[in-house]
Amino acid sequence: MAMMPKRIKHRKQMRGKMNGHATRGQTVAFGDYGIQSLEAHWITARQLEAGRVAATHYLHREGKVYIRVFPDKPISSKPLETRMGKGKGETKDWVACVKPGTVLFEIGGVDDETAKMALVRVAHKMPVRCRLLSRRA
Amino acid sequence: MAEVLKATKRTDRGTHKARALRKAGLLPAVLYGHGEGTVSLTLQEHELEVALIHGEKLLQIELDGKSQNVLIKDIQYDTWGQKVLHVDLTRVSLDELVTVAVKITLLGTPVGVDEGGSLQQVMASADIQCRVDQIPEEIRVQVNALKIDDVLHLSDIELPEGSKLLGDPEALVCNVVTIAEEIEEEEPEEGEGIAGPEVIGAKPDEEETDEDKD
Numbered sequence: 347m348a349m350m351p352k353r354i355k356h357r358k359q360m361r362g363k364m365n366g367h368a369t370r371g372q373t374v375a376f377g378d379y380g381i382q383s384l385e386a387h388w389i390t391a392r393q394l395e396a397g398r399v400a401a402t403h404y405l406h407r408e409g410k411v412y413i414r415v416f417p418d419k420p421i422s423s424k425p426l427e428t429r430m431g432k433g434k435g436e437t438k439d440w441v442a443c444v445k446p447g448t449v450l451f452e453i454g455g456v457d458d459e460t461a462k463m464a465l466v467r468v469a470h471k472m473p474v475r476c477r478l479l480s481r482r483a
Numbered sequence: 484m485a486e487v488l489k490a491t492k493r494t495d496r497g498t499h500k501a502r503a504l505r506k507a508g509l510l511p512a513v514l515y516g517h518g519e520g521t522v523s524l525t526l527q528e529h530e531l532e533v534a535l536i537h538g539e540k541l542l543q544i545e546l547d548g549k550s551q552n553v554l555i556k557d558i559q560y561d562t563w564g565q566k567v568l569h570v571d572l573t574r575v576s577l578d579e580l581v582t583v584a585v586k587i588t589l590l591g592t593p594v595g596v597d598e599g600g601s602l603q604q605v606m607a608s609a610d611i612q613c614r615v616d617q618i619p620e621e622i623r624v625q626v627n628a629l630k631i632d633d634v635l636h637l638s639d640i641e642l643p644e645g646s647k648l649l650g651d652p653e654a655l656v657c658n659v660v661t662i663a664e665e666i667e668e669e670e671p672e673e674g675e676g677i678a679g680p681e682v683i684g685a686k687p688d689e690e691e692t693d694e695d696k697d
Binding site for chain 2: 350351352353354355356357367368369372373378382407408409410437446447454455456479481
């Protein structure tokens with residue numbers, strides 16, 4: 347099931363800005379290898395889930411996958427063929443705001459080659475360009 | 484052997500001046516400690532990078548014709564973790580005891596991993612107290628004997644002679660865990676809809692009226 351918050355303070359949010367680089371969450375903290383975003387983008391809960399599935403399927407239950415971002419921003423949209431007005435649309439998706447430098451996924455407990463191959467598969471599911479990072483570097 | 488870096492005193496302060504220095508291949512740094520005053524410095528970026536690549540923690544700087552031993556206290560990197568932005572140096576004498584964070588490297592494949600477990604390193608570095616000239620490059624820990632559900636605490640680590648471990652001895656360094664089978668949750672069928680999150684402080688009738696309005 348897609349990730350979303352359990353409790354929220356407001357049902358809808360404004361779109362906001364994603365200026366600048368990430369100033370936190372930009373190093374590998376839990377696993378041995380990770381992927382870092384090179385662009386600013388909204389990453390939806392579905393895309394994160396697709397990345398997680400891609401990694402776990404490749405790893406065959408070995409190692410551990412860490413997701414370092416959480417989709418806590420509701421994105422609303424109006425239904426198709428609806429006239430303008432009548433208020434803001436209903437929540438369609440949940441997204442994580444990702445700035446350049448944010449580490450998205452990490453993998454630990456597997457050998458280097460396997461971790462890299464799994465992360466390449468995860469990176470293909472992301473809407474941003476990514477690069478591989480290692481804790482040792 | 485400590486690397487010798489050429490340093491000059493810096494009077495220009497602020498973001499703009501620091502950026503100009505970095506563009507010119509120099510690096511802003513600060514020197515403090517031993518009850519003497521804080522001095523702003525400029526280092527050669529390349530010299531420091533070479534020292535860091537060699538894993539040096541203890542450096543020698545040449546300032547105003549005098550050479551002094553300094554320890555790297557803190558390094559600020561850019562967002563990408565590649566370019567050094569600023570360095571904090573502290574004055575030390577070679578027989579002084581200092582507290583430093585040293586990387587923990589796990590060596591070998593645990594028995595538990597062959598049995599289907601997974602090795603998790605929880606602690607990446609440990610704080611130790613040792614003489615300045617005896618700072619180890621890394622702490623190597625053999626984990627071959629670990630079975631499934633075995634844990635390695637900080638107190639189990641053997642340190643080089645003259646080093647003392649700081650921090651909680653019961654702190655977890657690594658463990659071998661069994662990987663829980665993932666439960667695939669069924670996707671809700673189309674039209675079924677997913678219940679949204681609970682709105683803090685919202686009255687039930689309020690939400691209903693909002694939906695009616697739409």
